[in-house]
Amino acid sequence: MTTSYIPGFGNHIATEAVPGALPIGRNSPQRPAYGLYAEQLSGTAFTAPRHENRRSWLYRLRPTAEHPPYEPYEAAVRFAAGSHDAPLPPNRLRWDPAPMTPPGTDWIDGMTTMLVNRDPADLEGVAVNVYACNRNMERVFVDADGELVFLPQSGRLTILTELGRIDIAPGQIALVPRGVRFRVELPDGEAAGYVAENHGSLFRLPDLGPIGANGLGNPRDFETPVAWFEDRDEPTQVVQKFLGSLWTMTLDHSPLDVVAWHGNLAPWRYDLSRFNTINTVSFDHPDPSIFTLLTSPSDVPGRANADLVLFPPRWMVAEDTFRPPWFHRNVMSEAMGLITGAYDAKAEGFRPGGLSLHNLMAGHGPDLASWQGASHAALNPHRIEGTMAFMVESCWPYRPTAHALAHAQLDYDAVWKDFPKAKLP
Numbered sequence: 001m002t003t004s005y006i007p008g009f010g011n012h013i014a015t016e017a018v019p020g021a022l023p024i025g026r027n028s029p030q031r032p033a034y035g036l037y038a039e040q041l042s043g044t045a046f047t048a049p050r051h052e053n054r055r056s057w058l059y060r061l062r063p064t065a066e067h068p069p070y071e072p073y074e075a076a077v078r079f080a081a082g083s084h085d086a087p088l089p090p091n092r093l094r095w096d097p098a099p100m101t102p103p104g105t106d107w108i109d110g111m112t113t114m115l116v117n118r119d120p121a122d123l124e125g126v127a128v129n130v131y132a133c134n135r136n137m138e139r140v141f142v143d144a145d146g147e148l149v150f151l152p153q154s155g156r157l158t159i160l161t162e163l164g165r166i167d168i169a170p171g172q173i174a175l176v177p178r179g180v181r182f183r184v185e186l187p188d189g190e191a192a193g194y195v196a197e198n199h200g201s202l203f204r205l206p207d208l209g210p211i212g213a214n215g216l217g218n219p220r221d222f223e224t225p226v227a228w229f230e231d232r233d234e235p236t237q238v239v240q241k242f243l244g245s246l247w248t249m250t251l252d253h254s255p256l257d258v259v260a261w262h263g264n265l266a267p268w269r270y271d272l273s274r275f276n277t278i279n280t281v282s283f284d285h286p287d288p289s290i291f292t293l294l295t296s297p298s299d300v301p302g303r304a305n306a307d308l309v310l311f312p313p314r315w316m317v318a319e320d321t322f323r324p325p326w327f328h329r330n331v332m333s334e335a336m337g338l339i340t341g342a343y344d345a346k347a348e349g350f351r352p353g354g355l356s357l358h359n360l361m362a363g364h365g366p367d368l369a370s371w372q373g374a375s376h377a378a379l380n381p382h383r384i385e386g387t388m389a390f391m392v393e394s395c396w397p398y399r400p401t402a403h404a405l406a407h408a409q410l411d412y413d414a415v416w417k418d419f420p421k422a423k424l425p
């Protein structure tokens with residue numbers, strides 16, 4: 001089945017899967033068409049400034065309110081696992097790609113939470129998860145703790161949400177808003193990748209400042225699916241993440257039953273190859289904020305709760321410049337993943353599907369081999385090909401989960417060993 005998408009970021013959209021399902025001129029008529037139930041889903045406070053206000057109106061076969069109590073969900077022990085509370089060493093950490101999970105693992109049970117900052121109840125912070133799964137979900141998931149950004153690394157995903165169906169492959173990403181129920185299917189039979197969970201203010205396109213009105217992620221390249229629903233009166237398990245733990249209950253129908261909706265809170269997908277990468281054409285390596293696709297601002301101006309930053313294929317032309325990322329210590333904390341290829345600051349050890357953490361003030365930058373190579377490379381125009389790394393940069397230091405701490409590479413520090421000492425005249 002192919003899906004139609006509507007282009008644009010944060011636009012007000014009106015879409016109906018059955019003609020006449022969407023009320024005209026009002027949100028909540030006394031009797032919506034066909035006996036549908038009107039329901040508002042808000043992504044911001046009712047009173048948020050108009051340009052930030054996000055909500056949608058859903059017209060569904062049954063009201064979401066009709067459900068039995070939730071009970072603890074005991075499986076998926078690595079998903080939503082709380083962070084490690086003991087004092088956290090200030091070490092740099094890196095992880096190999098997670099191994100494929102046992103047969104019969106769906107996306108929920110295949111999720112592993114690696115890094116978390118802030119309590120989801122603070123409505124701040126971000127978590128970085130990895131997933132490895134090999135079975136279509138037969139149940140649905142809903143995250144009350146934040147919006148989810150899917151970054152597939154291998155295997156396509158079909159994300160069937162209350163508001164429409166999204167198909168993505170590695171190289172594309174998708175966002176499902178907080179509170180939107182969905183099911184993940186695996187057209188290739190198995191899949192692995194990353195999911196960033198944003199507890200804070202909604203991801204938006206960054207201001208472009210002197211770049212001007214165009215560039216980086218352009219709004220029309222974000223695609224929102226049209227209304228789609230299933231009319232299925234069969235027991236359907238719902239798993240919910242709420243305040244950092246998992247809960248479940250079973251409905252007697254599929255909750256993916258939204259026949260029509262309108263509003264500006266909706267899932268979308270984006271093809272990373274559409275990113276209009278901007279960089280120096282003179283000298284020096286710009287701060288990586290130049291590569292920001294999406295930002296979730298914090299309450300401090302200019303300091304992101306979370307930035308989603310891309311490192312796409314691009315030309316390197318800087319003159320008399322050390323071209324890869326420089327050595328640095330950062331007040332922001334940096335989680336990085338690799339979708340494909342190699343990353344220009346790490347010669348080896350950072351593999352597609354792997355993850356790294358350079359927390360608040362951790363000294364990091366090029367490893368020895370990358371530093372040696374780039375310090376002596378001929379500075380011809382050079383195209384970095386076939387790569388896609390990303391960073392989830394946050395003003396809140398990350399705490400790895402106990403699982404993540406137990407599975408980090410053993411000697412990551414060694415990549416910065418044996419740099420020759422500078423020689424003074």
Ligand SMILES: O=C(O)Cc1cc(O)ccc1O
Pocket residue numbers: 285286287288324325326328330334345358364365391
């Ligand atoms: O540490 C990293 O590799 C991420 C990063 C990339 C870059 O180009 C500049 C700074 C930075 O933190």
Ligand SMILES: [Fe+2]
Pocket residue numbers: 328330334358364365
């Ligand atoms: Fe960095």
